[in-house]
Amino acid sequence: MSDHTIHILGKEIHPGQSERLELEVARLHTRNRIQVPINIERAEEEGPVLLLIAGIHGDETNGVAIVREIINSGFHKPTRGTIITIPVFNVFGFLNQSRELPDGKDLNRVFPGSENGSLASQFAFHFRTRIAPLVDVGIDFHTGSADRDNITQVRCDFRIEGMNELAMAFGAPFAIHSKGIPKSIRETMTKLGKKMLLFEGGKTKSLDHEVINHGVRGAINVMRYLGMQNGEPEIIKPSVVIRKTKWMRSPSSGLFFPENVNGTLVNRKALLGTIKDPYGDYEKKVLAPASGHIICSNTAAIVNRGDALFHLSAD
Numbered sequence: 297m298s299d300h301t302i303h304i305l306g307k308e309i310h311p312g313q314s315e316r317l318e319l320e321v322a323r324l325h326t327r328n329r330i331q332v333p334i335n336i337e338r339a340e341e342e343g344p345v346l347l348l349i350a351g352i353h354g355d356e357t358n359g360v361a362i363v364r365e366i367i368n369s370g371f372h373k374p375t376r377g378t379i380i381t382i383p384v385f386n387v388f389g390f391l392n393q394s395r396e397l398p399d400g401k402d403l404n405r406v407f408p409g410s411e412n413g414s415l416a417s418q419f420a421f422h423f424r425t426r427i428a429p430l431v432d433v434g435i436d437f438h439t440g441s442a443d444r445d446n447i448t449q450v451r452c453d454f455r456i457e458g459m460n461e462l463a464m465a466f467g468a469p470f471a472i473h474s475k476g477i478p479k480s481i482r483e484t485m486t487k488l489g490k491k492m493l494l495f496e497g498g499k500t501k502s503l504d505h506e507v508i509n510h511g512v513r514g515a516i517n518v519m520r521y522l523g524m525q526n527g528e529p530e531i532i533k534p535s536v537v538i539r540k541t542k543w544m545r546s547p548s549s550g551l552f553f554p555e556n557v558n559g560t561l562v563n564r565k566a567l568l569g570t571i572k573d574p575y576g577d578y579e580k581k582v583l584a585p586a587s588g589h590i591i592c593s594n595t596a597a598i599v600n601r602g603d604a605l606f607h608l609s610a611d
């Protein structure tokens with residue numbers, strides 16, 4: 297056995313060992329301890345440390361299902377290296393089926409966090425100081441927020457060395473260049489020199505089989521690309537690469553009837569949806585401002601003027 301031991305959360309984990317640990321984040325006034333379950337699997341053979349994390353936003357259930365499926369199918373046990381899985385990071389949000397923590401904070405906007413900050417900030421701090429230093433590559437699983445339905449995609453900063461290759465190895469339908477959002481986990485990980493891929497697919501509080509399958513397959517592809525599982529990445533279709541995107545906003549308020557265009561390539565002036573006032577006086581067609589791929593569609597029944605309706609490629 298190699299003497300390359302990982303020290304995590306007060307435990308020593310040797311090659312070939314696995315552990316299910318709890319990241320203790322806070323203690324509540326109800327005396328409950330808030331613990332985040334974390335699974336660590338190490339192969340005998342040395343290799344990279346891959347993190348699969350979901351549920352940073354507690355209502356984004358597709359990601360939770362993806363990490364669960366990877367564990368259930370045994371792919372969280374690498375043939376080389378170490379895989380850390382966190383299926384539900386924001387346990388509060390998951391219980392409440394909400395994006396935020398009880399302090400109203402978005403966990404993905406409080407990184408790098410602080411020990412004595414808000415509850416969300418403490419979550420970020422404990423992750424950054426106790427888990428992040430061990431990680432080489434991470435995949436952070438999300439869905440569209442609120443009523444937005446994201447087509448399955450990975451996002452990363454293509455300018456960072458190695459990220460383009462990682463995104464292509466994942467093999468999602470779309471790969472989109474995006475700089476990290478300030479105070480996000482991705483920004484913090486990038487600053488620490490880690491490679492972090494963001495996965496987006498579907499919408500909140502739903503389980504979409506196609507999205508889940510893409511997420512599972514993509515994560516396994518990344519493991520293969522990194523030499524952590526046997527075989528080569530299985531790319532069904534190379535990702536459509538998008539380097540620039542823009543949001544299209546609603547020209548008026550009313551009931552929103554989107555066309556079934558999400559994920560498709562549309563021409564300029566293609567009909568994307570219709571906004572209808574509740575009293576039957578008017579209907580307003582929403583037309584594509586330019587040709588491009590639709591990567592997100594708002595599914596809200598009622599929209600206000602200025603609401604984001606569609607996310608389009610703008611290369």
Ligand SMILES: [Zn+2]
Pocket residue numbers: 352353356437438439
């Ligand atoms: Zn999210």
